[in-house]
Structures are given as C-alpha cells and as structure tokens.
Amino acid sequence: MNTQIWERLLSYHSTETVQKKLEKTYEKLLYENSSSRSYDNCLRFVYFLKHGENFFTQANQSPPAIQPMLLFYGISQLIKACLIIIDPEYPSTSSVLAHGVSSRKRKKQQYHFLEDEIKIQRNGLFSHVANKIFQINHLEAEKYSMELLLKQIAEMNEVFSFHHSQKTSVLVDQDHDQFLITESVAQLFHMSPKRLAEFLEERYLFEFDKSNTEGIVLLKSVNSMATYNCMPFSYHLEEGNFYLPTSREVLLKIPELLVHYLLLYNLSMISRYETEWWYELLLGASNDDYPFILRYMEIAKRKIPYFILNFLEHNLK
Structure with missing residues (x-):
C-alpha cells in the first residue's frame, strides 16, 4: 500500500505538469499573475514532495527511537507542498515559519504519554495550514491531550479496545x-x-x-x-x-492530517529531549504507552502519504 502511494505521487514530480496544474488552480482561486506564480512554485512543490518522501523512506528503514523526528519533518515538508497550492505566497512572513505548537514541561515521575498535552500557538505553520487549507481559525491556546488526538484515528480503535476496554x-x-x-x-x-x-x-x-x-x-x-x-x-x-x-x-474540529502533525511534533520532542524516558519505554516496554506509540507510528507512515495524495487529487486537477 505505502509503496503504491509513493509511486502514484511520482506523477507530481514533473515540473512541466505541476506548473500547468498550479496555474489552473491559481486562476480558479483568482490569484493575480497565476502564470508567473506557478513557474515560481512548481520546483518548490516538487522539492517539498521529494524531501518529505525522503524523510518517510528513511523512517521506514530506521529504528523506532528516531522515527518520530523523521516523520515529523516528513509531514512538515509534505504539508508545505499542499500549502503552496492554496497559498502561492507562502511564506509571506517569518511568523508562519515556526512549528506553531508547543508541548509542556515534562514531569520526570509518573509521566504518561496519553495524558500529555500540546498547545496551539497563535502563529506558525500549524495555524497557517488550519486557516488556509481547512478554513479553521481561532485555535490559539487550544490544548489537546495525546489520548484525545489518538482517538481521532480509526485504526487506533483496536488498540484502545484491547488495552482500555473501550x-x-x-x-x-x-x-x-x-x-x-x-x-x-x-x-x-x-x-x-x-x-x-x-x-x-x-x-x-x-x-x-x-x-x-x-x-x-x-x-x-x-x-x-x-x-x-x-x-x-x-x-x-x-x-x-x-x-x-x-x-x-x-469530537474535534481539526482534521486528521493536523492531528498527525500534533502527535508527531510531541513525539519528536520526546525523542529529542527526553532521551532517558524514551529509551526506558522502548527498551523496557513497561506500560501501555509502548504499544500505543509504536502502533501509532506504523499507522502514520502509511496514512500521511495517503492523505497527501488524496489532497493533491482533489486540489491539483
């Protein structure tokens, strides 16, 4: 399945085809200078797509310990490819370059991943994508627990059912x-x-x-x-x-693609900065966080490229 999706995404690696499709899309969205903007962005689009694929390919070949970082940078690049279809000026200001989310300081004792929270910032990539692609505003200061985010993903249903009997x-x-x-x-x-x-x-x-x-x-x-x-x-x-x-x-008002962005941001921060807790989890497999996180990362590796392909098929015709 995953290989097939990347193979289908190969069609979007042609700057000649992408330029024509971008121009058509920009005209539909009533942007001025759609022709010159499409020329400016067709290479950027292909590079974002290729860079995202490289991160995902590397994640599939890497140990779980460093997969969150690779997957987070991968989804960031793929989302940027989607973003310039809707927002040809991206990045128009430096305020949209930050990740746009933050995770709280961790307590060393009794920390459980599912209880952890992530907070949305006013500026940054997350809010910009929510606004431009999904027409969702006013998310700043919203907090989401990892458990709530994981419950948005249908494939996690069986994990919750097995471990939490729900x-x-x-x-x-x-x-x-x-x-x-x-x-x-x-x-x-x-x-x-x-x-x-x-x-x-x-x-x-x-x-x-x-x-x-x-x-x-x-x-x-x-x-x-x-x-x-x-x-x-x-x-x-x-x-x-x-x-x-x-x-x-x-029920949340953020689409699943952005749910993956939030989950992978937090997991990437844990794998980078909470090394002791992270390796105790991976090597000890001592609590429920282990199967939840490992199962989630396998789902993310397949599902994120699929969502990107689905977005392109709907928006770059």
Whole structure:
C-alpha cells in the first residue's frame, strides 16, 4: 500500500505538469499573475514532495527511537507542498515559519504519554495550514491531550479496545457519497438520527435531507467525501471504511492530517529531549504507552502519504 502511494505521487514530480496544474488552480482561486506564480512554485512543490518522501523512506528503514523526528519533518515538508497550492505566497512572513505548537514541561515521575498535552500557538505553520487549507481559525491556546488526538484515528480503535476496554469509534455505513446515520449510531450521542445529523451539520462540512424525519438519515459531505478532510469522521485506510467517535467529548474540529502533525511534533520532542524516558519505554516496554506509540507510528507512515495524495487529487486537477 505505502509503496503504491509513493509511486502514484511520482506523477507530481514533473515540473512541466505541476506548473500547468498550479496555474489552473491559481486562476480558479483568482490569484493575480497565476502564470508567473506557478513557474515560481512548481520546483518548490516538487522539492517539498521529494524531501518529505525522503524523510518517510528513511523512517521506514530506521529504528523506532528516531522515527518520530523523521516523520515529523516528513509531514512538515509534505504539508508545505499542499500549502503552496492554496497559498502561492507562502511564506509571506517569518511568523508562519515556526512549528506553531508547543508541548509542556515534562514531569520526570509518573509521566504518561496519553495524558500529555500540546498547545496551539497563535502563529506558525500549524495555524497557517488550519486557516488556509481547512478554513479553521481561532485555535490559539487550544490544548489537546495525546489520548484525545489518538482517538481521532480509526485504526487506533483496536488498540484502545484491547488495552482500555473501550471502543473509541464506531463504523458508519455509506451510500455512495453519503453517511447513514442510524438509530444505533445516534444513541451513542443520546440523540435521534435527525438531531445528530443537525448537530454534525451545524459544526462540520455536511448537509442532510430535512424531509427524512425518522429512521435512517443520510448525511452528505459538501466536499466530495475527501478523506483528508472528512472530520469528525475518520477514514480507516486498511478497511476502506469510515468511523465516527463514540461520544461528543471526543469530537474535534481539526482534521486528521493536523492531528498527525500534533502527535508527531510531541513525539519528536520526546525523542529529542527526553532521551532517558524514551529509551526506558522502548527498551523496557513497561506500560501501555509502548504499544500505543509504536502502533501509532506504523499507522502514520502509511496514512500521511495517503492523505497527501488524496489532497493533491482533489486540489491539483
């Protein structure tokens, strides 16, 4: 699967093709000088893409101890390739060059990764991408726990189920480009199917048929079911299915691609600066943090390149 995705991304390594597609995209977005901007950015785009791939390739060949750093720098490069499709001026100011997030000082005693938190900064790559690509604002000072972030990823459901005896997400059936909101799914939120559909429509990029007053409600995505941006649903890459978190408290307003950015930032900081704790975890495998982190990194290696390909297929036509 992963090799196939990188092979498909090879099509985007042609500056000739990318330049034409960028020009077309910039014209659609009503940017001035779309031709000259596309010439300026086509090489940058290919280099970001190649650099990101090199980091991921290296992560696949490296021991887990240094994988978080490689994966974080890899996702950063791949996101920048996506960003210049939407924002040809990036970086227009130095304020967008920082990572845009920070992790708290760690307590040496009784530290558990799942309880750790990450905080969003006003400026930096994270907020800039959230605004430009996903039209999400006002995230500064928001805090997210690692457990909450991991619950956004459908493939982590089985890990939570095995270690914590809790299902973090539920399978949602599809009818082409629509989700089926059934009674059993709605009951998890203590709502009727119609009320849950209204709730999701108010907060996310969905709409539903108001004439259907009872039974199964069809919820339609307004962005053609793009898997890179289907929040609060999560696409399970291995199954090809969509999942929804099982409680209102777990619903976030950040897409999964940015969830991976946050998780990998924190893991990269741990592997760089908390060496003693990190190696005790990796060599001792003494608590639940070990299977959660190792399983997550395997998912990230496959899923992030897939999301990037999905974004390019939707936005660079």
